[in-house]
Amino acid sequence: MSTDFQKLAVKRYPKVIGRKSEEYRYWRKFKSPILAKEYASVTSVHFSPVAPHDFAVTASARVQIYSAKTHTAKKTISRFKDTAYGATFRNDGKLIVAGDATGLVQVFDVGSRAILRTFREHTHPVHVTKFLPNNTQIMTAGDDKIVKVWDIPSETAITTFRDHTDYIRSGSISPDDPNLILSGSYDRSIKLFDLRANSCVMTMDHHDPVEDLLMFPGGGVVVSAGGTNIKVWDLFAGGRPMQVLSNHQKTVTSLCFDGNYTRLLAGSLDQHVKIYNVQDYKVVHSVKYPAPILSVALSPDDTHLVTGMANGLLSIRQRQLKAAETPSKKDTDDYLRTGSYRFFIRGQTYTGNSDDFTVESKRKRRLADYDRLLKKFEYGNALDAALRSSHPPVIIVSLLQELIHRDGLSQALSGRDDISLEPIVYFIVKHVDNPKYSNLLIDVTECILELYASVLGQSPLVDDLITRLQTKVNKEVLFQKDLQQVLGSIEMLFAKSTGHAAPPGYTPEIPNGIVA
């Protein structure tokens, strides 16, 4: 009944905010780039929409399907006579479509690599090939300035749009309404076609040859890349430009979204991939690559960042998922086969009804070794236990603070020989110059010196440590003096430069709050 033993309150210090934002830490998790060398520049990368999110890489005259697990090409489709472009997966990940420089468009089965359909009406290179959401039609566009929509089963063109006046290098289909098709062309315009009206219903002027197009899931907002600019358009407002982002030095060649459409990634010939927050379109992070980037793609589950470069390099970066982020298997497959392992363990996670009477099992609280000894009031042993095992220094500092609170510091430190005194003095030597701990460690040092001053000089082990401590403290004092001088001169400079503008008595503070 009596209150539980309070575990040692471990101190928490404020995180240094600044250089390393959370965004930075997130994107830094895309680690260990694997570089694969293709024969020619990688013109497009596309991820399969279904797990395990393999990706199709188009380079030279072939399309390669890379495994997301092994990061190696597991299938190669080399059925093109000329350079292939724009291989994309169908929604179910079973078919893939790609065009080539001769105007040939082919649909392959991903599993067998067999050519299923061939479309031969384009006369110039086809850079855009996309499946429509109904899965039975494809949209293609090419350098012959036409956009075509094909029926896959009959291999015939349903519609042809000839509104553009220059090469078409990008296209997109509205995820909201499959009747709406967007295309961006080197004639610097973006056109919206309606399949129901069979005509161009909207034209937006990008002012630069359009390299890539993206559409938000709602279908109302379009992002286009052309020249060094990225523009955001509002379709509902009749194609009104909402934002212009000009953060790149050279032409932006490729755009992609992250899995939940909160970030926009843009790859550019200036060898950077820049990541924008779509809320305010500010650059939150950027990644540098060794060559101009032609294509960039992020897997739908935000684990792989793949960039294709002009010199044929393919960079694959992977982020390890935390356990919390991986979707549990329970959600994915929901039927139970008799005789399977899951069949036999069924019901083990049964939670019961709300009106069931539950017999509570009381879990025993697990105490750390030093906590257990603190509970028994064995202060010296608790300190030894904390020092012995590889606890972070903050635990030992918190323990020392707790001992001071309990008026047990001298009890914990007294009665030691040189062997048992060594770890604590070593700890002090190591951490005394840490501004977070120094106040406390100075108190502890004073206590130690008070206890052992009379026997100093008897053990070379401790004497050596004490000497080291002394030099370290002397060094720190000199360092602090230097810092004070620098601070003084900086203050003088500030006072000069701000003049009367600075409010009296106003000194900006370093934030020192902590989120507990």
Added chain:
Amino acid sequence: MAASVKVSGGCLNSSPCIFTRDSRYMFLPSSMTVKVFSVKTGEVVRTLSTSPEEGGHADQITSVTLNPHNPLQLFTASLDGTIKVWDFNEETLLETHTVGVPISMIAVHKSSPDYIYLTTDKRSTKKIHANKLKYNSILLRYSVKPVKETSTESLGKYTYHQNNKRLVRMIKTRQAAGLRMSPDGSFLVLAARYKMHVWRLASDIQQVQLKTYMSQERITCLAFHPTEPCVAVGDETGKITLWYCFTPAVINRPVTSTLHWHAHKVNHLAFSDDGVYLLSGGEEATLVIWQLETGHRQFLPRLGAEIKSITLSPNQALYALGFNDNSVKVVNAVDLTLKQVVQGVRFIHNAGAQHQEKAIIAIEPRHHNVVLSGVPGALQFYNARNDRHVMELEVALRNKVSRTDEKEIVQPKVDLFAFFGNGEWMATVDSRNDEETTPELYLKFWQWDADAQNYVLNTRVDHPHKGPITSLQFTPSKPDTIPLAVTTSADKTFKIWQLQTQATRTSTTGDISWSCRSSGTFRDQEPTAASFSSDGSLLAVAYGHLITIWDPYTLNLHGALASPPKDHFIKRMTFLGVDSPYLVAHTKDHLYVWNLLNWTVAWNYRLVVNSLTADTHTPYFAISISPPALKSPVVLLFHPSSPVPHLVHPFTAPIQDMTFASPSQHGVCSNIVILTEQFELHELSLEPSEPMVNGIAPKEDMEKVNDPSRFTDIYGQTTISPPQQASVPHSYPSNPRTNLLNVPAQHIPPVESLFETFMESLMEIKQAS
């Protein structure tokens, strides 16, 4: 104007509680009344004697016991020199025995129905003993029935009191610690310091003092074994000694045995009815259950506070433990689980001289509970309306350990706390300074968690200032403004803290935490108090004798108010509520009310102000003073527009702190909650026309206000300055010279441009006549 007072809180267990015969209710003596609690629900079911007019005690009750002849009756003994007999079912007073001397302990037994044995304490009159709490005790025998004249004569030398023939003096001794009668009623034992006096109680009038035994250590408590002729004695070093000294064989050479676990003094001892177990408790906050036959010990550790008393219920199923933090916990005797907690206003009983730290109170704006810092390191939320403990918040979380040697362990203490807006945020300042190691100082911001119905720590700032923090204030809650808090410190700076949001990857709202926005200094002086105006647009910081007015967002200095003379430092200062342009400040012997519209002192008084509080909902403010002419303090309520107090309320007990409570519907201003030194909460509600309810005559108060001669009698030389007239010398913009000196150097235009104005002000042009 009249005021009605509602009293709550106060000491709950000034002496050990007792159970009714059926173990379903328990009696807790709470200063002048006895409260009857239901063990099952923890609620007060009866209150015996609420006021002396209704027949209650006029002073603190020191001892309660059931009538041995009728378990439906209760004896209460009090310092007012009476023993009262109550029927607690009917809540009626049956009988009053006037003893005439302040009673500290009583002992009664079935076998001697005519006598009540009692002790009375007399403080030593000698100066050297006065502060050491030394006193003499006299053991007396009181006859319940009237004594015949004849027998009194024969006992002439024993009668103690001239007027009270019923009293027979038995012994005078030093500092009695325990008075017990043996279970069969044949022995009476009085323990005092190192001595234990034993009487054999015979049927005749004259009792025989049997023996006096000497103990090695000072005796602190005493308990009789229920079945064996043995008494257990606890002493100051923590030993429990069992004395077998009542049978003829051992009467001269008593047999003793010692039980020792306690490291500090044993506060209370109790035997179970079958004599198998002995319960002891003390400063270690651990209940020790001794199995006497085997010597086996069982512990109930970490009970939270020092154990003051242990009572077993008559059916032996419950232990009621009284603690010195004003709580009683009822423990199931079988599995030692907590059955019921009765928690009063938390404070440490019998605190020694070093604990004279004053508790502070505030009103939590969400539920209008009183928040007070009665025990170190924690805040208690107390519902004064229902007289009920609501919750406790450990500001400095720790395990309570008892000291290892004579020196007290230095506890962290909550120095200041404040609430923001509707209670969304609370800020606390806690510190610990043992004067050996680096002092610790924490500023903590707590956020209200609606799910847990508790405050959850949001931000902890270690060492927010280099020196102790002297005041802590939030801005008033306003939509569309950033919440700010200000701290002033003895390190000569004040800091402004703001709520800031750190956006995370996934959400735009992000984590919120408090961080320092800016810090300000003024003329290398120590700020003593800070206050935000009610609209949050101005910040006043008191520096020595000056009050500086700042813009809290840009830290632009608007100006300084300089009214008190140089060496009169401002102690407290506050803006008044609801867009009032007034600012109240007091120094050690003056009260100033500033009007910020014309930067003048509206009025001032020469008064020694003990505490100052302002209402946030009305412009009223209240001060408490303790005029030397009167013994007791007086609470004064003012409206800033007039120096005539709206209410003068004399008070009986010394005041620790006061604050304005939630607004009442019909009153002119919010109620005032006052914490007395006895930790009673008095809620003063002001009704404009209703007559007084509670004892204090309203007419007299009105006279005090109206009659200036009486008023000056109370406060000595008062200077009632009529508003606007006495304030001429303090007008701020009148003189450019004083104006110059009150502005920091960097605000002053170049000396060249000032020179002429300055010189002109010095050299007045003579009028050509």
